[in-house]
Amino acid sequence: MxxxxxxxxxxxxxxxxxxxxxxxxxxxxxxxxxxxxxxxxxxxxxxxxxxxxxxxxxxxxxxxxxxxxxxxxxxxxxxxxxxGDAFEGTVEIFKELRESGKYKIYALTNWSAETFPMAQQKFDFLNWFDGVVVSGEEKMRKPAPEFYQILLDRYNVNPAESLFIDDNYRNILAAEKMGINCIHFTTSDKLKEELLAIDIL
Known part of the structure; x- marks a missing residue:
């Protein structure tokens, strides 16, 4: 589950x-x-x-x-x-998941520690997460298994009970090897379809 x-x-x-x-x-x-x-x-x-x-x-x-x-x-x-702008379709999905109260929601991102604060200033939804793990702060990045493990350990996440969404298939493959369920992101509409199909939305 x-x-x-x-x-x-x-x-x-x-x-x-x-x-x-x-x-x-x-x-x-x-x-x-x-x-x-x-x-x-x-x-x-x-x-x-x-x-x-x-x-x-x-x-x-x-x-x-x-x-x-x-x-x-x-x-x-x-x-x-x-x-650029936020992908509003994905932000709406994020909002719906958050408001359902059923899930802990985290971000795992390859991002410079020095530029990430600029994104936080522009996009308020970056403050909605229960936790954010930024590669530049941790000095390692996806697809290194150790980077995923930081999030799993820090927030006591069971891989089998988690779902990872990423556009980069390289990162998806690395997560799957760690027992994390995954969706390879292509579009917001397709993501919504896939989440509905597995009763997440």
Whole structure:
């Protein structure tokens, strides 16, 4: 019986995309794609999610790509411009689950400890959780089993009685190996269908 719901945040509840900011810098879409694929990569950003400071991450990348310095410094200098809107359909599901009183609801997110407070200021629902585990604060990230274990231990969660919702299939596979029930998130409507099918909603 499920008594705990664990949400990922980015691309599930919150729309975050570097394109939003970099489109104001790059006039050419192909140049922007090249920069985000080969310079300010998702792997590089994930190191900050895993606890490396924004300053250290920025200086490391500038040293590697000095001719891109201005655009690299914009990544965290203008990071707030990468935050889009909330996915209202998922927020409504979250609200319904919370108001039912049947579940403890947590967030397990790969997010820099330095940028997460900016998201908290923008999105009030980030204060609704019974607990939030942020990778940048813990110095580890999904899909490391130890990161999931922090949440399970901290909040005394039984994996078999929990349900994890994440858009990244890599993270889903890691959670399933730990005995956590999972839903691979694609859209809010599909999530609602799947939760109704298992009597969670």
């Amino acid at each position: 499920i008594n705990t719901i664990i949400f990922d945040l980015g691309a599930v509840l919150i729309d975050w995309n570097p394109d939003y900011m970099y489109r104001s810098i790059f006039a050419d879409e192909q140049e922007m794609r090249h920069f985000l694929t080969n310079v300010a990569t998702s792997d590089w950003n994930e190191e900050q999610d895993a606890g490396r400071s924004l300053q250290d991450g920025t200086e490391w990348l500038v040293a590697k790509h000095p001719h891109h310095e201005e655009n690299i410094r914009a990544f965290y200098g203008r990071w707030i411009e990468m935050l």
